[in-house]
Structure formats: structure tokens, C-alpha cells
Amino acid sequence: MAFLDINHLEKSFGAVHVVKDFNLAIDKGEFVSFLGPSGCGKTTVLRMVAGFETPSSGSIRINGQDVTNLRPNQRNIGMVFQAYALFPNLTVAQNIGFGLRVAGKPRAEIDDRVADMLKLIGLPGLDERYPFQLSGGQQQRVALARALAAKPRVLLLDEPLSALDAKIRVNLREEIRLIQRELGITTIFVTHDQEEALSMSDRVVVMHQGIADQVGTPFEIYNRPATRFVAQFVGTLNLIGASVIDAKAGKIKVGDVPVALNRALPITADGKVSLALRPETVSLGRHEGRNVVLSGRIAEVHFLGSVIRVRVQVGGEFVSLDTFNRPDAPPPEVGSTVQISVSERDLLTLAA
Amino acid sequence: MNGNRAWSWIVILLGSLYFLLPLAGMFEFSMRMKRDGYSFEAYRVVLADPQFQHTFGYSIVLALLTIVLGALIVVPTAYWVRLRLPSARPVIEFITLLPLVIPPIVIVFGYIRIYNTSSILPLTGSWWGTNILTLFGYATLALPYMYRAVDTGLRTIDVATLTEAAQSLGASWTRILATVILPNVLISVLSGAFLTFAIVIGEYVFAALLNINSFGPFMVWMGGNRAYEPSALAVIAFIITWACMGLIQLVTRFSKFSAARR
Ligand SMILES: Nc1ncnc2c1ncn2[C@@H]1O[C@H](COP(=O)(O)OP(=O)(O)OP(=O)(O)O)[C@@H](O)[C@H]1O
Numbered sequence: 334m335a336f337l338d339i340n341h342l343e344k345s346f347g348a349v350h351v352v353k354d355f356n357l358a359i360d361k362g363e364f365v366s367f368l369g370p371s372g373c374g375k376t377t378v379l380r381m382v383a384g385f386e387t388p389s390s391g392s393i394r395i396n397g398q399d400v401t402n403l404r405p406n407q408r409n410i411g412m413v414f415q416a417y418a419l420f421p422n423l424t425v426a427q428n429i430g431f432g433l434r435v436a437g438k439p440r441a442e443i444d445d446r447v448a449d450m451l452k453l454i455g456l457p458g459l460d461e462r463y464p465f466q467l468s469g470g471q472q473q474r475v476a477l478a479r480a481l482a483a484k485p486r487v488l489l490l491d492e493p494l495s496a497l498d499a500k501i502r503v504n505l506r507e508e509i510r511l512i513q514r515e516l517g518i519t520t521i522f523v524t525h526d527q528e529e530a531l532s533m534s535d536r537v538v539v540m541h542q543g544i545a546d547q548v549g550t551p552f553e554i555y556n557r558p559a560t561r562f563v564a565q566f567v568g569t570l571n572l573i574g575a576s577v578i579d580a581k582a583g584k585i586k587v588g589d590v591p592v593a594l595n596r597a598l599p600i601t602a603d604g605k606v607s608l609a610l611r612p613e614t615v616s617l618g619r620h621e622g623r624n625v626v627l628s629g630r631i632a633e634v635h636f637l638g639s640v641i642r643v644r645v646q647v648g649g650e651f652v653s654l655d656t657f658n659r660p661d662a663p664p665p666e667v668g669s670t671v672q673i674s675v676s677e678r679d680l681l682t683l684a685a
Numbered sequence: 686m687n688g689n690r691a692w693s694w695i696v697i698l699l700g701s702l703y704f705l706l707p708l709a710g711m712f713e714f715s716m717r718m719k720r721d722g723y724s725f726e727a728y729r730v731v732l733a734d735p736q737f738q739h740t741f742g743y744s745i746v747l748a749l750l751t752i753v754l755g756a757l758i759v760v761p762t763a764y765w766v767r768l769r770l771p772s773a774r775p776v777i778e779f780i781t782l783l784p785l786v787i788p789p790i791v792i793v794f795g796y797i798r799i800y801n802t803s804s805i806l807p808l809t810g811s812w813w814g815t816n817i818l819t820l821f822g823y824a825t826l827a828l829p830y831m832y833r834a835v836d837t838g839l840r841t842i843d844v845a846t847l848t849e850a851a852q853s854l855g856a857s858w859t860r861i862l863a864t865v866i867l868p869n870v871l872i873s874v875l876s877g878a879f880l881t882f883a884i885v886i887g888e889y890v891f892a893a894l895l896n897i898n899s900f901g902p903f904m905v906w907m908g909g910n911r912a913y914e915p916s917a918l919a920v921i922a923f924i925i926t927w928a929c930m931g932l933i934q935l936v937t938r939f940s941k942f943s944a945a946r947r
């Protein structure tokens with residue numbers, strides 16, 4: 334049985350159905366991200382796990398114990414907020430030691446633990462500072478230490494990096510992941526930044542309008558998106574139309590080019606199907622093993638440094654593709670005619 | 686431009702004269718108890734008066750208790766309203782303003798009617814009862830100042846998130862109030878407290894009608910029976926009030942952790 338078990342969780346605010354039949358099983362020590370657009374219910378699920386919201390129905394179990402009806406202060410869950418939420422009247426050391434003091438731990442133990450935590454977050458020597466004397470990144474580190482000090486069963490983070498500068502954000506996310514691994518603490522991380530979710534997580538839950546569309550490793554989410562929403566939300570995606578020739582045998586036609594997908598296709602009423610392909614799977618020119626070759630005209634060229642993103646107009650549609658920058662080969666010119674090629678195995682067919 | 690400046694200075698000067706002249710006159714008068722020149726004789730007499738010492742001490746204790754009671758009522762209420770009942774805020778605010786609208790004499794007559802010796806709760810019948818009634822009455826008078834001060838103080842912190850942070854760390858409601866909310870609004874409580882102190886020290890209507898032996902009735906009694914001492918008393922009362930105002934400023938300036946917010 335999983336360590337954290339969320340079963341058929343539902344939440345309505347009045348008439349608004351915000352979370353719908355949410356199921357998730359998280360193993361001990363796992364790092365899971367909730368990824369989704371604003372308003373999709375990520376925070377609401379997290380707050381129900383923390384006990385700040387009561388589910389309309391469903392249950393939450395931690396380590397076999399049903400916590401659905403426990404008050405937040407009985408759950409032993411660490412929480413990190415987007416706005417840091419450090420107690421302004423307490424020093425860094427007092428903030429970190431707050432949970433231990435509440436638990437009635439002896440003074441010496443608290444001091445030791447606080448010193449350990451300060452070392453863990455890389456801020457030794459700042460114990461006597463007040464929160465307003467710290468930078469945003471430092472405050473969030475202290476908030477993390479405070480949440481972890483009392484050894485909670487689960488750590489919840491609600492967009493903890495959103496208020497920080499890009500550079501600190503990347504540093505801190507690596508640090509959070511390191512600390513999480515070191516302590517082996519079961520963690521849920523809420524974000525609407527796909528890069529964050531994909532780079533940090535063991536598994537990602539992609540949420541959409543209160544539903545968990547797909548749960549999987551970053552690799553699965555990116556390469557085998559289960560729904561059109563996941564495919565479009567995670568990474569850049571080209572969608573091109575094709576007409577179905579033989580659905581059972583997987584024969585279709587892209588433009589005038591016949592393609593054998595070698596897998597059964599959903600039968601559609603109008604005989605059309607839309608295919609998804611990632612920019613990095615498409616290349617300029619003909620290549621060995623990329624059997625689907627289309628002709629088009631270069632519409633846009635974006636120089637991004639190591640990568641050049643090219644938009645090619647194929648028939649009535651646009652396909653974005655990425656090529657590596659090579660100093661000896663200048664980028665193609667806008668307006669020139671090119672051929673692009675893709676392997677049929679990279680053409681994803683999406684359920685609606 | 687220059688003419689405007691001159692005018693504003695004249696207005697300020699006139700205003701100051703209007704406030705300061707009576708004060709100066711009263712102060713001057715209070716120094717003339719001895720025939721041969723100025724002295725602090727009147728102050729010495731007042732301060733040495735056992736009746737003064739008794740009533741003043743009594744009023745100080747009453748004021749301190751009022752502040753504690755007021756804080757105990759107002760801080761949890763204002764906190765809860767901000768956290769869970771934001772829609773009730775205008776109502777609560779209106780209620781706390783009532784003591785400013787209803788004259789104390791009306792309130793105290795109401796009290797006497799409800800709590801007289803032939804009522805179910807005959808508070809006015811005993812020394813303890815009367816004192817408790819006075820205490821609660823004064824806490825009511827303090828409400829407008831206390832509530833506004835605390836509510837403003839709560840606005841400077843993120844009440845909801847701090848509460849949730851403390852809850853997730855295992856804290857109970859009392860713990861959150863005592864260690865998270867109260868310390869962060871302490872300055873506001875104190876500024877409300879000094880105002881309350883100043884009001885309670887000089888309060889007359891409640892004290893006189895409930896027949897308690899406090900500083901207000903003593904001042905009035907003295908005003909009717911002596912010549913120089915009342916002026917000395919007035920100056921003393923005035924100094925207390927201003928000291929309270931000064932303390933509000935001082936406390937606000939010297940709080941360690943809120944320096945960044947100002
Ligand atoms: N207390 C509440 N009362 C009414 N509606 C609410 C409440 N809390 C959240 N909602 C609604 O529930 C929906 C989901 O909110 P939630 O905060 O979970 O979204 P989110 O995925 O965390 O979004 P974001 O990325 O913007 O933080 C939103 O439409 C929001 O308006």
C-alpha cells in the first residue's frame with residue numbers, strides 16, 4: 334500500500350466543482366509534482382492533504398492512517414508557502430524551532446536540531462536574524478527548514494519558487510531536490526512551471542479543470558502524453574491534420590504523402606485524424622530512417638543560442654522544428670523551400 | 686506663495702495660542718499657592734494627600750485591568766473576523782463604535798437598571814460586583830480605540846497564511862493567538878492601551894454613578910473644595926495623558942522586528 338493514498342477526492346465550493354475524482358498513490362520518499370494551468374485545482378488538492386480544506390467526499394490516508402477528518406495541527410505535515418509565511422516576530426532560529434517547541438521538545442534538542450537544519454539549508458550563522466533581514470531566497474530556505482525541523486511525514490510545497498528571481502529559482506529547486514533526497518521525505522510540489530515539474534520530479538501529475546489527466550514519470554508525460562491537453566501543456570507541440578486511409582492497418586495520408594503508422598487508429602467520422610509531433614523530432618532535409626518527408630517553405634527563424642527554432646509552412650499548416658546551431662552552417666533563409674522529415678514512430682495520435 | 690506661507694504660520698500661531706494659553710495660565714496659577722513667589726507647594730500637597738494616593742492607585746489598577754480585559758476581548762475577535770468572517774467586519778466595527786455614539790450616562794443608567802440589587806444579577810449590591818461592572822463598562826469604552834488599533838495591526842501581517850503555517854507546525858488556536866498573532870499586533874494593542882489608560886484614569890460618569898472611589902470623582906471633589914490644588918491635579922492629569930501619547934510613539938519606534946515595515 335502506498336504511503337500517501339488519495340482516493341476519489343472531490344471538492345466543491347458552493348456550485349463550483351473544483352476537484353473531480355482525484356486519485357493518487359505516492360510511495361514513501363517519492364517526489365511528486367502537480368502541474369497545471371492557473372485555477373485547475375492544484376492548491377485545493379494540496380490544502381486538503383494539509384487539512385486546510387475539507388473534502389466534499391473521498392479520503393486521504395497517510396501510512397495507513399485515515400487523516401481525512403484530522404485537524405491540520407494533528408497531521409504532522411510540513412508546508413511551504415509561496416509567500417514564505419515566516420513569523421515576523423521570531424528570529425530565524427525561533428522560526429525553525431517553532432514546531433519543536435509546540436511539540437514540547439527539550440531546549441537542548443531544539444537547539445541541536447535548529448543548528449542541523451541551518452547547516453542543511455546552507456545558512457549557518459544567520460540564526461539571530463529576523464525574517465525582514467533576509468533575502469527572498471534565504472527566507473524560503475528558512476521556511477523549508479521550519480517545515481522539515483519537526484520531521485513531518487509529508488512535505489507539501491505550494492509554488493515555493495514563484496516569488497523568486499529566475500537564477501535563484503533554478504539554484505533553489507536543485508537544493509530542494511537534494512535535501513528531499515537526503516531526508517527521503519515524501520513530497521508534493523505544486524507548480525505551473527513545466528520545466529520545474531519535469532526536472533525535479535519522480536512523477537508528475539498533470540491537472541486540468543480539477544481532473545488528474547495523467548500521472549507518470551517526466552519521461553512518460555513528455556513522450557507519451559495521454560491526452561491532447563497534456564501534450565499541448567507540456568512542451569511545444571505541432572499539430573498537423575491527416576486523412577485516414579485504413580484505420581485498422583494504420584494507413585494515413587499527410588498532405589499527399591502516404592504514411593504507414595503500423596498501429597490501429599481511432600475511427601473518426603470525417604476520416605481525419607490529428608497528429609502531434611515535438612519540434613526536436615523533426616529535421617530539415619532528408620534523413621536515414623525518417624520516412625515521412627514533407628515539402629514546405631521557411632516562415633520564421635528564431636535563433637535561440639545553441640538551438641535554432643524554425644517554423645515551416647507545410648500546406649496550410651505550420652510545423653516548428655529545432656536544429657542545433659553549427660558555426661559552419663548558417664540558419665536557413667526565410668522564404669526558401671525545404672524538405673522536412675520525421676519518423677512515423679514520432680507521430681503521436683492523441684485521444685480527444 | 687510667500688503670502689500663503691505667512692498665513693499658514695499665523696494660523697499655526699493662533700492655534701497654538703488657543704491651546705497653550707489656558708494651559709500656561711493654569712500652570713502658572715497652580716504655582717502660586719505660596720504668597721512669596723512661585724513654588725510647587727500645591728503639587729506637594731496633592732501628592733501627599735492620602736485620598737489622592739488611594740484614588741489614583743485604584744484608578745491605575747482599574748486601567749490596567751481594563752486594558753487586559755479589552756485586549757482579551759478584542760484581539761481574538763478581530764483575529765477571527767479577519768480570518769473567518771470578513772463579511773462581518775462592518776458589523777463588528779459598527780458595534781465597537783457604539784460607545785462613542787451612546788453617551789456614557791446612558792450606558793451606566795442601563796447598567797444600573799439591569800444589574801440593580803433587585804435584579805437577577807445584583808452586581809451593584811456588593812463591592813466586588815460594582816468593581817466588576819465598572820471594569821466591564823470601561824472595557825466597553827475602550828472598544829473603539831482597541832478594536833481599530835488591533836484591526837489596523839492585523840492588516841500589516843498575512844493573518845491567513847501565518848495561521849496555516851502555525852497550524853501545519855502543530856500549533857493550537859491558543860498557541861497561535863499567543864505566539865503568532867499577539868506579538869505581531871502588540872504595538873497596536875499598546876497604542877490602544879495607552880489611550881484606554883488615559884481615558885480610564887480621568888473617567889467621571891461611570892465612577893460617580895456607580896459610586897466608586899476613583900481618581901475622576903476625586904478630581905471633581907477637589908475642584909469644588911480647594912483653590913490651587915485642582916490646577917495642579919489638572920496639570921498632572923494632562924502630563925499623564927501626554928506621557929501616554931509619547932509612549933505610543935516610543936513603542937512604535939523601538940520595536941525590533943517591525944523596523945522594515947515602516
Ligand atoms: N475558498 C474558495 N472559495 C471559492 N472558490 C475557490 C476557493 N478556493 C479556490 N477556489 C476556486 O477553485 C479553483 C481552483 O483553485 P486553486 O487555488 O486550487 O487553483 P490552482 O491550480 O492552485 O491555481 P494557481 O496556479 O493560480 O494557484 C479556482 O477556480 C478558484 O477560484
Ligand SMILES: [Mg+2]
Nearest residue numbers: 375376377491
Ligand atoms: Mg495555487
